[in-house]
Each structure stands twice: as structure tokens, then as C-alpha cells.
Amino acid sequence: MPEQAPPDGGADPEAGDGIAAHVPNPPPESADADAHVDSAIARLYGEPLLHLPTDLYIPPDALEIFLDAFEGPLDLLLYLIRKQNFDILDIPMAQVTLQYLEYVEQIRKSNLELAAEYLLMAAMLIEIKSRMLLPKRVDTLVEEAEDPRAELVRRLLDYEQIKVAAQQLGALPQEGRDFVRPQLHIEQALGPVWPQVDPHDLQRAWMDVLRRAKLTQHHRIGREELSVREHMSAILRTLQSARFVEFSELFGGQASVPVVVVHFVAMLELAKETLIEITQAEPFAPIYVRLAYSPA
Structure with a gap:
């Protein structure tokens, strides 16, 4: 008598070649871990930090930029030009002036006295940019006017030359900082030295x-x-x-x-x-x- 087939949707558990029941796979955990890592604001000892600590103390001036890190307005201006690989002979005044003003604005609110000379340079940059925006006169009798940036370029080149020379001088070995002169007492005379008689x-x-x-x-009178x-x-x-x-x-x-x-x-x-x-x-x-x- 032939064997009866199992009901639809099932399989004979004793049959070796039966079709296993479909069990849905659980969601992967790696995707959630990657999402947490991407949203981490920092890493502490290799572990992602998802939230800022509530007891973390940040000094009020920790994120401020101090202009005294630069040696003057020319130093700051030269830093902006060299950082972006601008041609110093053809300075894009709009970009440089905007970036310069952003630096100065960060310090102007808290230390106006320190930013005074930087504000003076900012006024000079704005003046140069304004002169470059003025329309040129069409007059063949008038010689071509000098580039408004020429004086600023000259000052920047002179300052950079002096700064490089100062760095080279500072790299030279200095007594007391890099080396100390040895002092050795040598006895000049081997013979006995008698003290001077007072x-x-x-x-x-x-x-x-x-x-x-x-x-x-003796009380004797005579000539001797x-x-x-x-x-x-x-x-x-x-x-x-x-x-x-x-x-x-x-x-x-x-x-x-x-x-x-x-x-x-x-x-x-x-x-x-x-x-x-x-x-x-x-x-x-x-x-x-x-x-x-x-x-x-």
C-alpha cells in the first residue's frame, strides 16, 4: 500500500532529502554598530563617544583664536597668503580681505586693544580693494596708474625676507642655549709662588x-x-x-x-x-x- 504524502507546506522529518522550513534571518547588528560609529562625536580610549559628558568643563577662552600668536598684521596676512598658495605678486584682495576680517572679528569683541593694529591693516586692505574697483580713466595723456597692491606687496616681501633671516639666525647654535663653554683652570707656573710682602x-x-x-x-760721640x-x-x-x-x-x-x-x-x-x-x-x-x- 503506497505511503501517504505529508500535508502541503510541511516535510517529513524522517526524510533525509526533505525541504527545510523557511525561518526569516534576524537583522544584522553590524549596520547598527556602523551607524553608532558614524554618529560618534569623538573616541575615548578607542570607544565611540555618542554624547557629550555633562560634567565636562571647558574654559571660556579654550576655543578663542588670539592674534598675539602672530607677530603683527603682516605676519597674519602673509600666513593667509602662503597657506592658500596665492601668488604674492597678484593677491586676490577679495578673498584675503574676507579671511583677514574673520580672524580680526574673533578677537575684536574680547580684546580691542590687541586688535587695534590689525584693524588698521584691515582698513588698508579695504582701501586697496576699493581703489581696484574704481573705473579706470581712459586718457592716453595720463600714464597708467600704479597697482594699488604694489606697496603692500613690497612690505610683505621685505617682511618675509627678514622673517626667514631671523629663523636662520635662530637655528644657529647659541651659547647658553645649545652649548656651554667649558672652563678649565691651568696652572701657569710650576715653581712655588710666594705671597707678596705687604x-x-x-x-x-x-x-x-x-x-x-x-x-x-751707646752714648759715644764720634764720627763714623x-x-x-x-x-x-x-x-x-x-x-x-x-x-x-x-x-x-x-x-x-x-x-x-x-x-x-x-x-x-x-x-x-x-x-x-x-x-x-x-x-x-x-x-x-x-x-x-x-x-x-x-x-x-
Whole structure:
């Protein structure tokens, strides 16, 4: 007996080659995701940001454009020309003037004092544009008038040349900013350097010797001839036997004030002729006398 066919619209679940029932596909999720990404106003850590945070603080001046970023009206005007690759010898005054006024209008409301010189340049641009719109006189006797933009072009070219030169100078290495000069102390003399004898110390030492000489003076009246050369020779003989001799020891064998004076003059003559040296280790230290140092 033949098998009965299943009802229309169904299939035999036991049949391997039956037709499966049609189930509608769910809507794709990728389309919604793309729509959210397109509507995102920003990305935060890689995630799209769909709404502005309610607790976000934006300073009042965060979006303002300050003209002090430029070094003057010429700097702003040159920036507008070079940014749009305009020919500086054939400036489209209408476009440049409109863009310039947009920049100045943003700062005029909040800082009129800063925008004063920029407003002056804006007036000059408007004047140049007005002169270019005036009809030209048809007169063969009158020479062709100069281009109203000529003076402005000349000023822009001069300013650009100076600006480029300033940038080149600023790129050069500067001491204190890019490098520092090394400082190295070099000892010039290898021999011992004795401190200079203060004349006041020498005077005090001499007064001390003179005071002691007065204590041992003899009350004998007589005429005595003293030779400075002889005392110079005596001092040299004394110094040959010792490396250093204290200043007061040179006057140990002198008996009277005149002899001490002559002996002191002889010592000064030897120092003047650089045959002896008068040294002192430190201020207020004993003064020593020695033969002049002569290298081998």
C-alpha cells in the first residue's frame, strides 16, 4: 500500500532529502554598530563617544583664536597668503580681505586693544580693494596708474625676507642655549709662588728692629764712616750659609742705630738689584730673606 504524502507546506522529518522550513534571518547588528560609529562625536580610549559628558568643563577662552600668536598684521596676512598658495605678486584682495576680517572679528569683541593694529591693516586692505574697483580713466595723456597692491606687496616681501633671516639666525647654535663653554683652570707656573710682602708688614718689622737697637745704643760721640757696599757684601755672605734668614736676625750683630740704618739700606739695595728676595708665608707671619732664586 503506497505511503501517504505529508500535508502541503510541511516535510517529513524522517526524510533525509526533505525541504527545510523557511525561518526569516534576524537583522544584522553590524549596520547598527556602523551607524553608532558614524554618529560618534569623538573616541575615548578607542570607544565611540555618542554624547557629550555633562560634567565636562571647558574654559571660556579654550576655543578663542588670539592674534598675539602672530607677530603683527603682516605676519597674519602673509600666513593667509602662503597657506592658500596665492601668488604674492597678484593677491586676490577679495578673498584675503574676507579671511583677514574673520580672524580680526574673533578677537575684536574680547580684546580691542590687541586688535587695534590689525584693524588698521584691515582698513588698508579695504582701501586697496576699493581703489581696484574704481573705473579706470581712459586718457592716453595720463600714464597708467600704479597697482594699488604694489606697496603692500613690497612690505610683505621685505617682511618675509627678514622673517626667514631671523629663523636662520635662530637655528644657529647659541651659547647658553645649545652649548656651554667649558672652563678649565691651568696652572701657569710650576715653581712655588710666594705671597707678596705687604709694605706695612715690612714697616712694622723695621720699627721693631729700630726699637731694639735704641735699647742697646751707646752714648759715644764720634764720627763714623759707613759703607753701604760693605754691608751689602756682609748680607750676601750671611745668606750664602743659610737658605732662609729671618729679617730680625740680619741685624743681630749691629750695635747702633746708624749701623742698623745703613744695614737696612744695604738690604733694600740688594732687593732692588734682585740679588735677594724678601718673602712671607702668610699675612702677619715672620718675614724671611734669602738669596734670589736662579734656575739651573
